Amino acid sequence: MPPATQQTTESSSPVDTPIFYPLEHLAILDITGTDALTFLQGQGTQDYLKRLPQAPLPGAFCTPKGRVVANVWNILLSTEPSTVKLVIERSAADTLKRHLGKYIPFFRGSKLTDESQALHGLGLSGPEAGHWLTRVLGKGSNDVWRKGGHFAFSLPDGRAQIWLSALADDYETLMEQIENSRVHPAADWQRLDILAGYPWVNASLTGEFVPQSIGLEQLDGISFNKGCYTGQEVISRLHYKGQSKRGLQRLRWQGDATPAGPEVYTATGTAGTWINWVADGEQCLGLAMVKQSADAPALYLDSERQIPLELLD
Incomplete structure (x- = not known):
């Protein structure tokens, strides 16, 4: 399977061509x-x-103590027999496969497969x-498209x-069309x-x-x-x-510095944990799990408290 194109190219395709982005950080499990x-x-x-x-839906799989093993997008492709694709952060795919593998032997009619090498996102x-x-x-149908071994689904924000x-007869042709179109970096x-507030829990x-x-x-992403x-x-x-004392926050900062560790800092201590972030000098954005507080203390990227963080929520 050829690597996804990373550079941005000018469009030489018809006006009905969208912008494409490689999704090398994501993977697919099939049930x-x-x-x-x-x-x-x-x-x-x-x-x-x-x-x-x-419709496609977000969700998560958890430990018996209610802690997230991995979060996913769930896509139902067929019902007889049922085929569900789980889009997952790539480093967490093996962890989730082992987790679900403990339970699936009790369901003899189902099979769990890692399709990360067979599908190009x-x-x-x-x-x-x-x-x-x-x-x-x-x-x-229901925000899902399918043809042969290919499938696609829409997200709530229109993406x-x-x-x-990679086994389909038209795979090379489609990839050539895409690579000659408008391709933007994965970042x-x-x-x-991040702007949509959608996190990806990695293996760490x-x-x-x-x-x-x-x-x-x-x-x-949770049914009660x-x-x-x-x-x-x-x-x-x-x-x-009860109420969770921690919540997801979208954060922005200036410059091209990156988090040196998992901590989000306050003036005197720490306030939370980074989940995802992108920093390449253009627009530095991140998602972090932050302790909820009525006084909303100032937040910092670094332990020296030199780079302030701006809340986008």
Whole structure:
């Protein structure tokens, strides 16, 4: 599979071509089988039986203590048998596969597969994205497009992801068209995710957060009406009887400095933990889990308190 193009190129394609972004930081897990939705219903925070057939949905898989193993986008491609694609941060894919692998043997009708090497991910943005997807993959249904081994889905902010099968006959042709089009760096896509408030929990952050503290409740990534699932008791108790003392914040700073460690600093201590960030001298943005406080103390990128952070929320 050829590497995704990183440089920005001028458009030499028709006006109905969107901007493309390589998604090398993301990966795909596939769960297929007659009882795949039932299996996922008992593991994830989303309502797979009632809501997933309607549209792609965010969600997470958690430990019995309610801590996020990894967060995902859930995409239902077929129902008989069910095929669900999980888009996940690449470094966390193996961790989630091992986690789900402990439970899937009890569901003999389902199979869990890592498809990261077989599918090539690209982000799409711009008003032309939907038209391009329809032209290439045909008419979509419930914000999902599918043709052969390729699939795509739309995001709530109007962007889309497309995953091209490297085994498809038209793969090389499509990649050549895309690489001769408008291709922007992966960092630009990550900025858009940050601005949308969508986090990606990588392998180093597994088991650190409850879903509410990384904003999944606000993103409609947690169902509180479904039955039991792994970690559900802790997550529901926090929702109904308490309030998370930590929440997701979008942050911006000047310059090209990057976080030296996981800490977000206050004038006298620390306030939270970095989840994702992009800093390349153009627009430095990040998502951090920050302690909620009525007095909203000043926040800093560095331990020397020389680089202030601006809250975007």
